[in-house]
Amino acid sequence: MFCNQCEQASHGTGCTTAGVCGKDEDVQSLQELLIYGLKGVAAYAHHARKLGMRDERVNAFLEEALFSTLTNVSFDPEALLELCLECGQVNLQVMKMLDEGHRLRFGEPRPTLVREGTVAGPGILVSGHDLADLAELLRQCEGTGVNVYTHGEMLPAHAYPKLAAHPNLAGHYGSAWQHQKSEFAAFSGAILMTSNCVLVPKEAYRDRLFTAGVTAVPGGRRVHGSDFSEVIRTALARPPLPDHFVRETEVGHHHEAILAHAGAIVDAVKAGQISRFFLIGGCDGPEAARSYYTDYAAQTPRDSFILTLGCGKYRIRNQDHGTHLGLPRLLDMGQCNDAYGAIRVAGALAQAFGCGVNDLPLTLVISWLEQKAVAVLLTLLSLGVKGIVLGPRLPAFLSPNVLRLLQERYDLRLTSRAASTDLLQLHRAPASA
Secondary structure, eight states, rough: OBBSSSSOOOTTTTSSSSSSSSOOOOHHHHHHHHHHHHHHHHHHHHHHTTTTOOOOOHHHHHHHHHHHHSTTTTOOOHHHHHHHHHHHHHHHHHHHHHHHHHHHOOEEEEEEEEEEOSSBBOOEEEEOOOOOHHHHHHHTTTTTTTTEEOOGGGGGGGSSSSHTTOOTTEEOOOOOOOHHHHHHHOSEEEEEEEEEEEOOOOOOTTTTTTEEEOOOOOEEEOOOOOOOHHHHHHHHHSBOOEEEEEEEEEOOOOHHHTTTTTHHHHHHTTTSOOOEEEEEOOOOOGGGGGGHHHHHHHHHOTEEEEEEESGGGTTTTTOOOOOEETSSEEEESSGGGGHHHHHHHHHHHHHHTOGGGGGGSSEEEEESSSSHHHHHHHHHHHOOOOEEEEEESOTTTOOOOHHHHHHHHHHOEOSOOOHHHHTOOOHHHHHHO
């Protein structure tokens, strides 16, 4: 453990084996698990608030939970674990609010083909997560001739009819956040970062990188409020982008789009036509170990479906997974917050089969990187979901005892070095009770 939050920190630097206050590494571990989960909740709540969606109960919990982590407030691991699970429930409500806010503002998402690459003319590349910022930028670009492209986690924007129909939304460019230094340098237009996942920019594009809200980087230019006029002027002054077509890909398998076929899905499972569903997604990152998810998806049975969400989709979306029963085997459900949609689908299928979620032919293979992924994990645990495969490495803030507790209560599993090994050990639960 390491804790330096009070004046009594050992040797004036930090407590490393036990706290002077009396906390042990397990209490410290659970406090950090809670704090990181709260950070994720705050990120989603911030996006929801910009869409007019808020809940005072969420704010009250954030205050209470943060208060519990102050010095000499709670030393009880069970009480802290209860707060962690409550954090998961609150995050479920926040993701629901954000989902409703997106749908009310931008329409019901639907499967949509997205053009990847660029078209001739000036352009703005938008990355991050904030669809409200994207919508406002598109409004201000009307009549300017500036094309707007999504990047990273903004890709699902194309599934929302009111965004997709905008004449200035030209397509998608690039891949996951960790490749932005090369991708942003190669993009000749202006760049707008709307949320987290920004990297300290290279000199090659620093003077044309803009950040919105609390997002900021040294040398970049901050947009205060929602006035994107300087971003547009920069795009018009830059060399135009070439006409370069890469491919078309499909996004927009929102929970409502999937549940519209719930009856057919249930019948296909009962008839033995669908062996399993795999949710493979979450956060992406630069580690070579994340090739595990690419390998895992490639080795799933051809009569199974793969659901994906978050930027973790970039580990598996460039491979041809084929089709099954007339549908693409890889179904992109959206951003990381659209884990809410995956939960909705799982709950509806469990109800249709008359069983619990843990009895479904469903395997969750989750990649984590930062705090929003922690909030989603706590949501899944709070719902009693068991057998989650988490990786590519163990969260450093989990003490051995806390990890053991989660493994015993929730069968939390860690990825091995070989996806094939984990697939072989997969227990195929029956599709109905």
